[in-house]
Each structure stands twice: as C-alpha cells, then as structure tokens.
Amino acid sequence: MYTPPFTISPRTIHLIADISALVERYAIRMEQEDALLLRKINRIKTIQGSLAIEGNTLSESQITDILDGKHIVAPIREIQEVRNAIKTYNSYHTFDPYSVDDLLIAHKIMTEALVDNTGHFRQGGVGVFAGTQLIHMAPPADRVPYLIKDLFEWLRKSDDHLLIKSCVFHYEFEFIHPFSDGNGRIGRLWQSLILGKLHPVFEHLPVENMVFANQQAYYNAINRSTDAVNSGIFIDFMLQEIYETLKKRQGDSIVTMKATKDVGINVGINVGINEQKVLELLRKNNQITAKEIAGLLGISLRHSERLITSLKQKGMIQRVGSNKNGYWEIIV
Missing domain, CATH: 1.10.3290.10 (Fido-like domain)
Structure with a gap:
C-alpha cells in the first residue's frame, strides 16, 4: 500500500x-x-x-x-x-x-x-x-x-x-x-x-x-x-x-451581536474578512481614504467603496465631518 x-x-x-x-x-x-x-x-x-x-x-x-x-x-x-x-x-x-x-x-x-x-x-x-x-x-x-x-x-x-x-x-x-x-x-x-x-x-x-x-x-x-x-x-x-x-x-455568543433592520441576522455574524480588514485599517487611521484602503488590501477602488458602504449600512461606522476633512468613527 x-x-x-x-x-x-x-x-x-x-x-x-x-x-x-x-x-x-x-x-x-x-x-x-x-x-x-x-x-x-x-x-x-x-x-x-x-x-x-x-x-x-x-x-x-x-x-x-x-x-x-x-x-x-x-x-x-x-x-x-x-x-x-x-x-x-x-x-x-x-x-x-x-x-x-x-x-x-x-x-x-x-x-x-x-x-x-x-x-x-x-x-x-x-x-x-x-x-x-x-x-x-x-x-x-x-x-x-x-x-x-x-x-x-x-x-x-x-x-x-x-x-x-x-x-x-x-x-x-x-x-x-x-x-x-x-x-x-x-x-x-x-x-x-x-x-x-x-x-x-x-x-x-x-x-x-x-x-x-x-x-x-x-x-x-x-x-x-x-x-x-x-x-x-x-x-x-x-x-x-x-x-x-x-x-x-469556544465562547461564541449570538446574543451579544447587534441587530439592525438592514441586516437580517446580526451585524456581528455578517462581517466578512475584507470588512474586518477595513475596520482594522480604520482603527489605525480614521482618516484613511477608500483609495488608500484599496491599495493596502490589493483590491479595486470600487470594491473598497462597496466595503465601506456595507459597514455604514450595518451601523458599524459613520462619517464625521466632510469627505475631505472629516474622519471615520467606529461605532461597534
């Protein structure tokens, strides 16, 4: 054999x-x-x-x-x-x-x-x-x-x-x-x-x-x-x-995940790998642009913008101030 x-x-x-x-x-x-x-x-x-x-x-x-x-x-x-x-x-x-x-x-x-x-x-x-x-x-x-x-x-x-x-x-x-x-x-x-x-x-x-x-x-x-x-x-x-x-x-808990009307189950379970990476980049630099995110992740600008929009719709981030001079606030 x-x-x-x-x-x-x-x-x-x-x-x-x-x-x-x-x-x-x-x-x-x-x-x-x-x-x-x-x-x-x-x-x-x-x-x-x-x-x-x-x-x-x-x-x-x-x-x-x-x-x-x-x-x-x-x-x-x-x-x-x-x-x-x-x-x-x-x-x-x-x-x-x-x-x-x-x-x-x-x-x-x-x-x-x-x-x-x-x-x-x-x-x-x-x-x-x-x-x-x-x-x-x-x-x-x-x-x-x-x-x-x-x-x-x-x-x-x-x-x-x-x-x-x-x-x-x-x-x-x-x-x-x-x-x-x-x-x-x-x-x-x-x-x-x-x-x-x-x-x-x-x-x-x-x-x-x-x-x-x-x-x-x-x-x-x-x-x-x-x-x-x-x-x-x-x-x-x-x-x-x-x-x-x-x-x-071991400690996965669903009840601690935040639900929204836009997402059928819970925000916590619907965050993809690339969305997690975007969140990490925003935590390190809350003024980073979609173009800079695209370059760091090796994805297209359109894909980067789509990830940001998805996180906004889930209530996980929000824009504070203008597009030019503002910053990203992470909510959850």
Whole structure:
C-alpha cells in the first residue's frame, strides 16, 4: 500500500491532545439554545472563507442574502460559485469521504456551470502560479486516477489519527491537483469530511475562514512541504489552524451581536474578512481614504467603496465631518 511521506513532530502530538480537549468543549457549546443559528453562521463563514481564498469577493452578508433567496448585485460567476458551494455543503451528509465516486459528485456540484469538465479528472497538464511564476507543476493527467486511487486506499486503511490523515490527504490532494479547477475548494471540503468522522462538530467549524485569514502562510506551508517531500510542515500548520479555530469559537455568543433592520441576522455574524480588514485599517487611521484602503488590501477602488458602504449600512461606522476633512468613527 502506498504511504504518503510525512513525519509526526512533538508539536503534532501536543496539538492533537489540545484539539481533542477543545472538541468536547465545542460540542457542548453547539448544544446550547442558539446552536441552530450558530451552525448557519459557521456554514456562511466556511463558504465565504473557502471561496475568498480563490478570489471570490462576496461578503458574509451577501452570502447570507443568497442563502435566504434574495437577489444581490455582484459578478455572475461569483454568485454561481456561492450557489454551488451552498448546494455542496448542504449535501455534506451524503458524501462518503472514503469514496472517489463521491469526490467526483462533489466536484460536479461545486463547479456546475463554471468549468467544462465538471465532475471529471483533468485531461491536461496544470500548474500552480504565483503571478507569472510557476510554483508547482502537478503530475501528468494520465497519472491522476492512479494517484487518487492510491491516496484513497491509504485514507481507508491507514491506522494514523484522523487529524493527521485529514491534513495529509489535504496536502496530497493539492499536490496531485486532480481537477482543472476547484481543487482548493474540494480539498478543504474533503478535509472537513474526514474530520467529521472524528467528531460531528467539524461540520460546523469554519476552519476555511481562518485559513483565508492566514492565506499566505497556508501556501507557504504547502510549498515548504513540497520542497521537503514531506507533509509534516503542512500537518503542523493545519492542526494549529484547527486548534486556533476551536479556541476562538469556544465562547461564541449570538446574543451579544447587534441587530439592525438592514441586516437580517446580526451585524456581528455578517462581517466578512475584507470588512474586518477595513475596520482594522480604520482603527489605525480614521482618516484613511477608500483609495488608500484599496491599495493596502490589493483590491479595486470600487470594491473598497462597496466595503465601506456595507459597514455604514450595518451601523458599524459613520462619517464625521466632510469627505475631505472629516474622519471615520467606529461605532461597534
């Protein structure tokens, strides 16, 4: 049986112990009265985080609107990506993480109307680029079915801890890059499915959201593991992300979040990653301009203005004084 190359460090062992303790506490949290709403919140965060890693700009509030059947103004492709992700995560319980056939079904749902060969392995070569620089050339297309078969066989038969197996699978899947598009989304989903075999709470843990917040470190961990021909570095990175996510979510409270008539649920749960970044910039400099925000975040001026408008509508910021000489006041 093929065994992917990885090593288990002392840090890995400590993280497994810490995560195991936090999982039980998080499970208790998910049994409280507001658990149903919290699951919806975390599902939205999961979808927003996973898609944002791939460049989707829709905020949590916009995803909430789509989930609730409302119309939004946004690029058609990005709306389709969200709709597909919602359908895919709604099918979470129908997927067997040990089934290659289910992997293909999930890809078909996730990439519907987005790629030509949805639900099928790629037929050509593919590389991963950082700008114009090639950072990873995936294995030849004719090897993909065999590599995936070997990976799933290891996943089914290995006696390693599920936390480790989920991380190794995630890394190996991204290395193989079996699809022409959607590899990141499916890889992160599949890690969640594997973790779900360890404990059901992982279905509602938005690890993707925190990975997006540490996106460069995520890619660095993948690249360093590739250079070392050993996924141990990536294992430690992902376990740390899982630990931090569990630790952060222990005290989630919905009742402390401010509700407004403009936002269907609560302001606190509808603040996207980019909106959070805008708030941080405003806290550091309350006279910063939309153009300066766009430059610092690497987004368009229009997108920057849309984020500011969204925060204003949610009652989280307000403009004091004129556009030229005034400043931003953070309300919540």
